[in-house]
Amino acid sequence: MERVFDEELQFLREKLLRMAVSVEDALSLAIEALKDQKEEPARKVLKNEDNINLLDIEVDEICMRLLALRQPMAGDLRFITSAMKISNDLERMGDLAVNVAELALELARLPLLKPLIDIPRMARMAQAMVRDSINAFINRDEALARDVCIRDDEVDALDDQILRELLTFMMEDPHTVRRAVALILVSRNLERLADHATNIGEDVIYMVKGKTIKHHIENRRISGPPETGT
């Protein structure tokens, strides 16, 4: 019986890992579409979205079954409730990657505003955070989970920098407005994606330590454009 339970937990880990890989892939494709102004990779993201959603439903069902039939205690209970939350975060990350893909599709039809450097960098940072947060969960690695939470500040700083630069573009040339706003929204979506990875990191720390650090590690950021007068 115990062995069956362990197998079920292992199955759960694998599902979450598959979700994380799908999110990373979606993000790679969306950024490729954005950077190279190609529609094909963006369309792939839209086509694959259902996979992540289906995995989320599957994880939820596995967790409910484990809670109902196994009546787990302490560590296992925390593992299962964390898995439900993490699956939820991964599913929303999938939605955010879809948003980026849709923005890429729109931008593919317009002249390139400028070669993109910072946005792909931000996407790579977010991807690494997704990967590391899930690895932290699977290996119950508290140090890695804390590292993910800390890296969120770098992503936020990059988001602010991108915003500042794009505001300058728009002020200097109104023809750039539509494209610059689309890129600001891309940057915001990536920033939120990194936030979800941070949530996972916090859940992992809670799971390992048995106490919550939510709302403590959070270094709240100013979410508006920079302030330098009108």
Next chain:
Amino acid sequence: MERVFDEELQFLREKLLRMAVSVEDALSLAIEALKDQKEEPARKVLKNEDNINLLDIEVDEICMRLLALRQPMAGDLRFITSAMKISNDLERMGDLAVNVAELALELARLPLLKPLIDIPRMARMAQAMVRDSINAFINRDEALARDVCIRDDEVDALDDQILRELLTFMMEDPHTVRRAVALILVSRNLERLADHATNIGEDVIYMVKGKTIKHHIENRRISGPPETGT
């Protein structure tokens, strides 16, 4: 024993209701600050944020205790796991209200771009969705939950309309760029807030019916600016 369990579930309902009321209040204050260019209500939102976060932690702890000690089955199990998810959504709604308050603080120091009509309307729609989604949860009201999910489309349409209008402002006058971008971000935060209410609606339907409608009712929207050439 059964009676004690019922009392605990009732306690859980009350906590979630308090969270929802706090989110609604935060949103009212943030929009008041934005509309009337006043800093005081926005600062109140920042000050009250911790209350919502603490309630989220409390709800999580109550749920974990109920799962561990009561080993609930079927309907009660679904109620408790739904409560955990809903608390998570409410906590993030609190974060979004804080984002709006921060944007309001920034805009309070700049000349008003235009009298705000659509954004306060959008905020009222989002507030009603928060209230109704929690009432649907407490009263196990599937019809109300579905209604919340449907109203999300109206909020999305309003968000798109606001974006279009603000793009026009920026194209016509680069001096409006900073303020218009801040208002676009306000609108996005409200749209996401409504998304979270929709998630709660979906959770309620799942709880009542015992099957998931997530990812089915969702009418995915284009998240970028409107497309009308450069």
